[in-house]
Amino acid sequence: MQVTHVNLKPFTRTYAVLAILLLLFMATIAQGEEVKSAAFLKAQSLMKVENYKAAAKTITKAQKNGEDTIDMSLMLTNTYAARIGQVGALKKLGLAKKIKASTEHSLKLDPNHIGALEGLIQFHLQAPGIAGGDKDEARKLAARMIVLKPVRGHVLLATLSAKQEKFAEAEQHINKALAIDPTNTQTLLAKASGLGQQERYIESITVFETCLEHEPENQDCRYLIGKTAQVAKIEYEKGKAAFAKFIEIGHDNKEYIAYAHYRLGKIYAQTDDETTAKTHYQLAVNIADLKPAKKALAAME
Numbered sequence: 001m002q003v004t005h006v007n008l009k010p011f012t013r014t015y016a017v018l019a020i021l022l023l024l025f026m027a028t029i030a031q032g033e034e035v036k037s038a039a040f041l042k043a044q045s046l047m048k049v050e051n052y053k054a055a056a057k058t059i060t061k062a063q064k065n066g067e068d069t070i071d072m073s074l075m076l077t078n079t080y081a082a083r084i085g086q087v088g089a090l091k092k093l094g095l096a097k098k099i100k101a102s103t104e105h106s107l108k109l110d111p112n113h114i115g116a117l118e119g120l121i122q123f124h125l126q127a128p129g130i131a132g133g134d135k136d137e138a139r140k141l142a143a144r145m146i147v148l149k150p151v152r153g154h155v156l157l158a159t160l161s162a163k164q165e166k167f168a169e170a171e172q173h174i175n176k177a178l179a180i181d182p183t184n185t186q187t188l189l190a191k192a193s194g195l196g197q198q199e200r201y202i203e204s205i206t207v208f209e210t211c212l213e214h215e216p217e218n219q220d221c222r223y224l225i226g227k228t229a230q231v232a233k234i235e236y237e238k239g240k241a242a243f244a245k246f247i248e249i250g251h252d253n254k255e256y257i258a259y260a261h262y263r264l265g266k267i268y269a270q271t272d273d274e275t276t277a278k279t280h281y282q283l284a285v286n287i288a289d290l291k292p293a294k295k296a297l298a299a300m301e
Contacts, residue, residue, distance in 0.1 A: 037067060043075060052083035070113060073106040077119060096131035099123060114152075117145055121156050125163065135160060151177045155190045162194045170194050183214045189221060192228075201232035222246045223260060230263045230270070239267050258288035265296065274300060 036044070039062035046055035056079040059072055080099045084092050100123055106116035121141045127133030138160050146153030154177035161170035174194065177187045192207035205228050211221035222242050229239025243264040251257050265280030278300055284293035 036071075037062070039065075039067060040072060040075070043072075043079070047075075047079060047082065050082070050086075052079045052086065055079045056083070068109070070106060070109045070116075073102060073109055074113075074116060077102040077106065077116075093131055096123075096127050100127070100132045112148060114145075114148060117141060117148070118152070118156075121145065125156075125160060135164065151180050151184055151187060154180075155187050158190055158194065162197055167194065167198055185211045185215045185218050185221065188214070189224070192221075192224065196228055196232075199232075201228055201234055204228050205235055205238060217249075219246055219249060219251055219256075222249075223256070226260065226267070227263055230267045233270060236267055236271055240264065243267070255288045255290070258284040258290045258293070261287065262290055262293045262296070265293070269296070 039058055043055045043058040043062075046052070046058060056076060059076045059079065063072055063076075077099055080095050080102060084095050087095065100120070103116055103120045103123060106113060107120060110116065121138050123132075124134050124138035124141065139157065142153050142156040142160060144153075145156055154173040158170040158173035158177070161167070161173060171191075171194065174187060174191045177184065178191070181187065188207055188211040192204045192211065195201075195204035195207060205225055208221045208225045208228070211218055212225075215221070223246050225242035226239045226246065229235045229242070243260045246260050247257060247264075261280040262284040265277040265284065268274070268277035268280065278297065281293040281296045281300075284290040285297065
């Protein structure tokens with residue numbers, strides 16, 4: 001990622017996405033071989049049992065006592081991001097502001113740290129203005145990323161441009177990234193997502209397929225073929241095949257699998273196979289108690 005009398009419901013999904021992204025980009029912290037302090041190991045243990053509040057207190061205390069290292073700072077960001085899923089709407093806002101402050105502090109400690117820079121860019125891309133999100137700041141930071149990691153910097157600028165519906169500008173940045181590395185699947189994902197945002201769905205699916213050609217195990221590309229087919233109501237057979245393979249291979253996140261079943265059910269419903277649709281809706285409920293699937297089942301009664 002408190003204020004009273006603020007309706008944060010529209011931002012709930014944003015905070016969830018923000019937490020996931022920051023956790024992903026900070027996942028490489030503390031991977032080195034150097035010996036960690038007792039405070040660091042204690043905080044790490046608390047995080048493993050999802051006691052993020054206590055972990056944050058342990059880290060901030062260590063920082064005040066002089067252990068203000070980049071690893072500590074990045075782990076603090078991780079604890080705040082992870083805790084977003086444990087608190088109510090008002091506290092999410094406060095945690096989002098702490099995420100921003102902690103990530104900014106990491107960059108002060110190490111101005112060229114890729115994980116911290118990426119995390120702060122993603123914060124500004126995803127967080128609402130009330131929590132400190134600033135698209136102009138995201139653009140400045142992405143320009144810094146281009147110097148450090150050109151492909152990633154151009155992709156981030158493309159993402160920002162697409163969010164602002166500057167699609168021609170977004171395409172220019174994607175093309176620059178692909179000119180550097182035409183097989184980069186993250187760039188291809190960004191290109192396909194941008195095409196989808198413009199409702200150029202057939203082209204979007206084609207790029208996702210190219211992504212899979214370069215990286216057959218990429219489950220994000222596979223899932224998004226199915227999702228695009230379902231949302232756009234096109235290429236149903238490709239959508240069915242993509243979701244079926246996604247489910248067969250599996251994923252560590254059970255909710256991701258549940259959504260694959262739910263969206264596959266939607267495709268079957270859209271093609272007038274309500275029996276198979278109902279089966280997949282039920283599987284989505286069984287796997288992760290998925291609310292959209294519950295509603296879809298109720299609508300079929």
